[in-house]
Amino acid sequence: MTVNENQNPSNFGGGGAAAPPRAAAAARPPLEVSSTKVDASLRVPLLALFGGAALWLVVGSVLGLIASIKFHAPDFLANCPWLTYGRVQPAADDALLYGFCIPAGLGVALWLFAQLGQTPLRGAIVPVVAAKLWHLGVLVGLFGILSGNSTGFAWLEFPRAGSVILFFAYLLLALWVMMNFAARRERALFPSHWFLVAALFWFPWIYSTANLFLVAWPVRGVVQAIIGWWFAGNLLFVWLALVGIGTAFYFLPKFSGRPLQSYYLALFAFWTLILFGTWCGIPPGAPVPAWLPVLSSFAAVLTVVPVLAVAAIAWQTSRGSDAPSLECGGDARVVAPVHADCLVGQDKATRASHSPYGDGASPPRCFIRFGLMSFVLSSLMLIAMACPRISRVTEFTWFGPAQTQLQLYGFFAMTMFGAIYHLLPRAVGFELPFPKLARAQFWISMYGVVLLVLPLAIGGVEQGMKLNNFNIAFMDTTKAMLPFLRISTIGLLLILLGNSLFALNIFAMTFIWEKSLVKKAFAIVTAPLPVLRPDKIGTTEGGETPEVKV
Amino acid sequence: MKNGFWIFLAVFVALGGSWCGFVLAPELQLGGAKQTTILNSSDVYPVGRPGEATQGSSVYRANGCAACHTEQVRQTGMTCAVTLTDAGKNPVAVTNLISSLKLTSLTKEDADKAADKISAAGGKTEIHIAATGPDIARGWGMRQSVAEDYLYDQPVQLGSLHAGPDLANTGARADANWQLLHLYAPRSVVKGSTMPPFRYLFEVRKIGREPSPNALKLPPEFAPPASCEVVPMPEAVELAAYLLSLRATVPLYSAPIAP
Numbered sequence: 001m002t003v004n005e006n007q008n009p010s011n012f013g014g015g016g017a018a019a020p021p022r023a024a025a026a027a028r029p030p031l032e033v034s035s036t037k038v039d040a041s042l043r044v045p046l047l048a049l050f051g052g053a054a055l056w057l058v059v060g061s062v063l064g065l066i067a068s069i070k071f072h073a074p075d076f077l078a079n080c081p082w083l084t085y086g087r088v089q090p091a092a093d094d095a096l097l098y099g100f101c102i103p104a105g106l107g108v109a110l111w112l113f114a115q116l117g118q119t120p121l122r123g124a125i126v127p128v129v130a131a132k133l134w135h136l137g138v139l140v141g142l143f144g145i146l147s148g149n150s151t152g153f154a155w156l157e158f159p160r161a162g163s164v165i166l167f168f169a170y171l172l173l174a175l176w177v178m179m180n181f182a183a184r185r186e187r188a189l190f191p192s193h194w195f196l197v198a199a200l201f202w203f204p205w206i207y208s209t210a211n212l213f214l215v216a217w218p219v220r221g222v223v224q225a226i227i228g229w230w231f232a233g234n235l236l237f238v239w240l241a242l243v244g245i246g247t248a249f250y251f252l253p254k255f256s257g258r259p260l261q262s263y264y265l266a267l268f269a270f271w272t273l274i275l276f277g278t279w280c281g282i283p284p285g286a287p288v289p290a291w292l293p294v295l296s297s298f299a300a301v302l303t304v305v306p307v308l309a310v311a312a313i314a315w316q317t318s319r320g321s322d323a324p325s326l327e328c329g330g331d332a333r334v335v336a337p338v339h340a341d342c343l344v345g346q347d348k349a350t351r352a353s354h355s356p357y358g359d360g361a362s363p364p365r366c367f368i369r370f371g372l373m374s375f376v377l378s379s380l381m382l383i384a385m386a387c388p389r390i391s392r393v394t395e396f397t398w399f400g401p402a403q404t405q406l407q408l409y410g411f412f413a414m415t416m417f418g419a420i421y422h423l424l425p426r427a428v429g430f431e432l433p434f435p436k437l438a439r440a441q442f443w444i445s446m447y448g449v450v451l452l453v454l455p456l457a458i459g460g461v462e463q464g465m466k467l468n469n470f471n472i473a474f475m476d477t478t479k480a481m482l483p484f485l486r487i488s489t490i491g492l493l494l495i496l497l498g499n500s501l502f503a504l505n506i507f508a509m510t511f512i513w514e515k516s517l518v519k520k521a522f523a524i525v526t527a528p529l530p531v532l533r534p535d536k537i538g539t540t541e542g543g544e545t546p547e548v549k550v
Numbered sequence: 551m552k553n554g555f556w557i558f559l560a561v562f563v564a565l566g567g568s569w570c571g572f573v574l575a576p577e578l579q580l581g582g583a584k585q586t587t588i589l590n591s592s593d594v595y596p597v598g599r600p601g602e603a604t605q606g607s608s609v610y611r612a613n614g615c616a617a618c619h620t621e622q623v624r625q626t627g628m629t630c631a632v633t634l635t636d637a638g639k640n641p642v643a644v645t646n647l648i649s650s651l652k653l654t655s656l657t658k659e660d661a662d663k664a665a666d667k668i669s670a671a672g673g674k675t676e677i678h679i680a681a682t683g684p685d686i687a688r689g690w691g692m693r694q695s696v697a698e699d700y701l702y703d704q705p706v707q708l709g710s711l712h713a714g715p716d717l718a719n720t721g722a723r724a725d726a727n728w729q730l731l732h733l734y735a736p737r738s739v740v741k742g743s744t745m746p747p748f749r750y751l752f753e754v755r756k757i758g759r760e761p762s763p764n765a766l767k768l769p770p771e772f773a774p775p776a777s778c779e780v781v782p783m784p785e786a787v788e789l790a791a792y793l794l795s796l797r798a799t800v801p802l803y804s805a806p807i808a809p
Contacts (some may be wrong), residue, residue: 074736074746081750086614148612152705198561205565209573214705221583222697223576224706230572274561278568285624287695287708289579295571396620396712467712470687474715475742481713482744 039427041120042111043513045127046427049107050420051510052135054503056099057413059142061496063092068489071482082146090157091145096408097155097236098166099138102203103131104416105243106173109196111423112250113177116192117184123176130172137165151215153224155232163211167204174200191266195246198274199239206234222288233281236404237382240412241273244375245310247419248368252317255365261316269309276302284388285395293388300386307379314372363438367418370446374410378403381457393468398481399460402453409495410449417441417502424509433508437501445498452491459484586698589801590808598702599795606792609785611705613748620709621700621718621796623691626683628807629654630661638672647671679801679808691719691798693805699798714745721797727767729790730782735772751786754778 067089069076077083114121121127141162144150150157158166177200181193210231213219219227253260260266279299282292381403384390394400421438425431432438459481466477585594599607610616631654637644651664658679665675680686681693695718700706724732731738734752736745752766757779764787765779774780782790801807 070746071744074744076746078746079749081613084613084748084750085746086617087612089617090614145614150611150614152611152616152707154616154710194557198565201561202565205569209569213573213577218704219577219581221580221701221703222706223580224703225700225708226576227573228706230568234568271564274564275567278565279571282572283710285622287622287697287699288576289697292572292576392626395624396710398711398713400710463712468684470684474688475740478713478744479742 035115035118035426036429038114038118038120040429041122041124042114042427043429045110045121045124045131046107046424047510047513048128048131049103049110049134050424050506052131052138053100053103053107054499054506056095056135056138057499058496058503060092060095060099061492061499063088063095065489065492065496067092068485068492071485072489081148087146087148087150090150090154091142093155093404093408094145094157095138095142096413098141098158099135101240101408101412101416102170103134104420105199105240105247105412106134106170106177107131108247108416108419108423109200109243110173110177110180111427112192112196112247113181113184116186116190116250117181118186119180119184121176121180122183127173127176130169130176133165134169134173137162137169140165153210153214153228153231155235156210156214156228160211160215163207163215167207167211170207171204174204190250191260191263191270192246192250194267194270195242195249198270199242199246202234202242203239206231206239222286225286226282226288226292229281229283229286234278236407237280237379238273238277240407241277241375241379244371244412244415245269245273247415248314248372248375251364251368251419251422252314255362255368256318258317261313265309265313269306269313272302272309273306276300277306280382280386283395284386284391297386297388300383303379303383307376307383310372311376314369318369363442364418364422366442367414367421370442371411371415371418374406374414374449378406378411381406393464394460395464397460397464397467398456398484399464402456402460405456406449406453409445410453414445414449417445420506424506428509428513430509430512432505433512434501434505438505441498441501444494444501448491448494448496448498450491451494452488455484455487455491580697583697583701585701586802589803589806591800593800595698595800595802596701600791602788602791603795604792606788606790606795607703607707609751609789610792611707613789615717616707616709618709618711618713618745619715619717620712621716622695622708623685623693623716623718623798624683625681625686625694625805628658628679628681630656630658631678631680632656632661632664632668633676633678634668634673635676636674638674640672644668644671644673648673677808679806681805681807685716688715689723690716692809693798693801693807695798696802696804698802698804717793717796719797719799721794722799724793726790726794729793730786731766731768733786733789734766734780734782735768738769738772748786748789751783751789753781753783755781 066077066083067085070078070085070088081087110121110127113119137158141158144159144162145157149159151159156163178197181197210227213227214224214231218224249260249266276299279296280303282288282296284293284297286293381399385394385400385403421432462484463477463481466472466480467474585596587593588595598604632651633653634644634648647668651667652660653664656664658677661677661679665677668675681691683694685691686693699718700708720729728739732740732745733748735747735749736743754774755778757765757777761779762781764781766782768774768780
C-alpha cells in the first residue's frame with residue numbers, strides 16, 4: 001500500500017475495472033495486463049458461481065411461493081412431508097441466503113479484487129471446483145431440510161454434511177480471492193477492499209463457531225439460542241452489509257463519475273459497522289440473563305451511526321454527478337444513449353456495453369441504488385426492533401420476516417443483480433443475451449420486494465398491537481393477518497418472475513459461451529491436418545479459451 | 551502494506567470482541583448451568599423430558615414447527631395480593647387493619663409491608679404473586695419463560711413468529727387426544743386455523759377385526775369412510791408426547807409466582 005495514494009481521496013473512485021486511478025496510472029509505467037485479460041481469467045469461475053446461484057435463486061423463490069400459498073390454503077400439498085410449511089419455509093430462506101447471496105457475493109468479490117488489483121486470477125480451476133462444491137453443499141443442505149434433517153437452528157438448518165461441504169468450499173474460494181489480493185499489481189487499497197476482506201474473514205469464523213457449538217458439540221440450554229442469534233445477526237446483517245456495501249462503494253463512484261464522498265467517511269462506516277453491528281441480534285425479550293439483550297440493544301442503537309454514514313456517502317457520491325440523471329423508467333427518452341452510465345475514463349468497448357439497454361437506462365445502476373435504499377431502510381427496521389419499547393409490539397410478528405426479506409432480497413440480492421449485470425458481460429466477453437429483460441427484471445423485482453415487504457411490515461405492526469391486547473382472541477389476530485399475507489404472495493410471485501428473468505440471462509450466457517467452446521473444439525477437431533500453413537495454425541490454436549471480441 | 555498487519559489486528563480484535571461477548575461469556579456464565587430448585591420446595595427443575603417426548607422433540611424439529619410457533623412466554627410485570635389465612639388471637643383488630651390496607655395489585659415490597667403489619671397485629675398471611683402481561687392474560691402461561699426452562703432441550707427451539715400460538719405451556723392446556731386430533735385435522739378442533747394438517751404422521755387404514763383403540767374420534771366431516779380408521783403413527787404419538795411435556799408452570803427464583 002502506498003500511503004500517499006491511500007490518503008488522497010481524490011485518487012479513489014472513478015477508476016476501477018478498466019482505468020486505474022489516474023494519478024496512479026501517471027505515476028507508474030502502464031501495466032502490461034489489460035482489463036480484458038483480467039476479465040477473461042475470471043470467466044469460468046464466475047459462470048460457475050453465478051450459474052448455480054441463479055438456479056438456487058429460482059428454486060428458493062418457488063419454495064417461498066409454495067410456503068406462502070399455504071396461508072391461503074393450508075391443505076395445499078399437505079400430504080407431502082417434504083413440502084410441509086415448516087420445511088419449505090426454511091428451505092426457501094436458506095436457498096436465497098446460501099444458494100444465491102453468498103456465492104453471488106463471493107463471485108463479485110473475486111471480480112472486484114482482480115479488477116481493483118489489476119491482477120488476472122491464477123489457477124482458475126480451484127475456484128471453479130470450489131463453486132461447484134459450494135452448490136453441491138447447498139443441494140445436500142436443502143435435501144436435508146426437506147427430508148426432515150434440519151438442525152432446527154434458524155439460518156443454520158443445513159445438516160452437518162451440507163455445512164462441512166459449504167465450509168471447505170468457502171475456504172477454497174476465500175483463499176483464492178485473498179491470494180489474488182496479495183498478488184495485486186495495483187497496490188492501493190480502496191474502501192471496498194476493507195469491507196470485503198473483513199467479510200471474507202468473518203464468515204468462516206461465525207459459521208464454524210455456530211456449527212461447532214450448536215450442531216457438533218452442542219452447548220447447553222439457552223446458550224444455544226444466544227449463539228444462534230449472534231450467528232444469524234452477524235451473517236444476515238454484518239456479512240451481507242460488508243459485502244453489499246463494499247460492492248456498492250466500488251460501483252457508486254463508477255456510475256456517478258466522481259470519487260467516493262468520502263474515503264474517510266467510508267472507513268468510519270466500516271469501523272463502526274464491525275464495532276457495533278457485530279453485537280446486534282439478541283432480542284430484548286429473550287429469556288436470557290438481562291445483560292445480553294441490554295448490551296445488544298445498546299449496540300443496535302449505535303449501529304445507526306454506520307447506517308447513516310453509508311446513506312450520507314451514497315447521497316453525496318451520487319449527488320450532482322456529471323452523469324445525466326438516471327432513468328430507470330420504461331419509456332425514458334433517449335437522453336444520451338452511451339453516456340447515461342457515464343463511465344468516465346472508460347474505453348469504448350466498456351461504454352458500448354451499456355448501450356443495449358437502450359433509452360439511457362442502466363439496470364446495474366438502478367439495482368444498486370435500490371439496494372442501498374433498502375439497506376438503510378432494513379437496517380433502521382432492525383435497529384427499531386432492538387429497542388425494547390418497539391420490540392414489545394414487533395417481536396414475534398411478521399415485521400421480523402419483513403425486515404429479513406428486505407435485507408436479503410431488497411438490499412443484498414438487488415445489489416448483486418446490479419453488480420452481476422455489470423460485470424458478467426465484461427468477464428464473458430459478450431453482451432447480455434436479453435438486455436431488455438434485465439431492465440424488466442429491475443421493475444418486476446422492485447415491485448415484488450415492495451409488495452412482499454410492505455404488507456408484512458404493516459401487517460406485523462397491526463398483529464403486534466392486536467397480540468398485546470388480550471381481549472382480541474388469537475384466532476382473530478391470525479385472521480387479520482391473512483389479507484396482508486395474500487398481498488405478499490403476489491410480491492413473491494413477482495419476485496419469482498424477476499428471478500427467472502435473471503436466471504434466463506445467466507443461463508443463456510453460459511449456453512452461448514459453451515456453444516462457442518464446442519464450436520471452437522469442433523473446428524479444431526475437423527480442421528484439416530496442418531499442411532504446414534502457418535497462417536491457419538495461428539487461428540485455430542488456443543481454442544479452449546475463445547477470445548470473443550466485444 | 552506496512553500498516554496491513556495492524557489493520558488486520560484491529561479488525562480481528564473488533565470482530566473477536568463480539569465473539570467473546572456473545573459466545574464465550576454466555577457459555578462461561580450459563581454453559582455449566584445445573585438444575586435449580588423450585589421456589590418454596592426441595593424439588594429440582596427441570597427434570598428431563600420422558601423418552602418419548604424427547605423423540606417427539608426431534609419430530610418437532612424435523613417438521614419445522616418452530617417456523618410458526620414460539621416456546622417463550624413474555625411477562626411485562628407482576629402483581630401481588632395479600633390474603634389472610636388466620637386472624638389470630640385478635641380478629642377484630644386484624645379485620646380493622648385489613649379494611650384500612652390495600653391488599654391487591656401491590657408490588658412485592660408493598661405486599662411485604664402489608665403482610666408485616668398484619669402479622670404484627672397477630673394475623674397470618676399469604677402473599678400471592680401473579681405475572682402480568684398479554685401472553686399471561688391469553689392463558690399462554692403463568693409466568694415468563696426463563697433460561698432454566700430450556701436446560702435439557704436439544705435443540706432449543708424458541709421460535710420467532712406467532713403465526714400460531716405460543717406452545718411453552720401447551721401441555722398444560724390440552725390433552726393428548728386433542729393434540730392428535732389437531733395434528734391430523736387442525737380445523738376439526740380450531741375453527742379457522744391456518745395450520746397445515748400433518749396427515750402424513752397418521753395412517754388411514756381399513757378397520758380390522760376390531761377397531762384400534764388408538765384410532766382418532768374425528769368429527770364426521772373430517773373422518774374417513776366408516777370402514778376406515780385413522781391411527782397415529784409413532785411419530786405422531788411422540789410429537790404429541792413432546793407437546794404434552796411442554797409446561798413451564800413451576801415457580802422459580804428467577805420467575806417467582808405464588809398462586
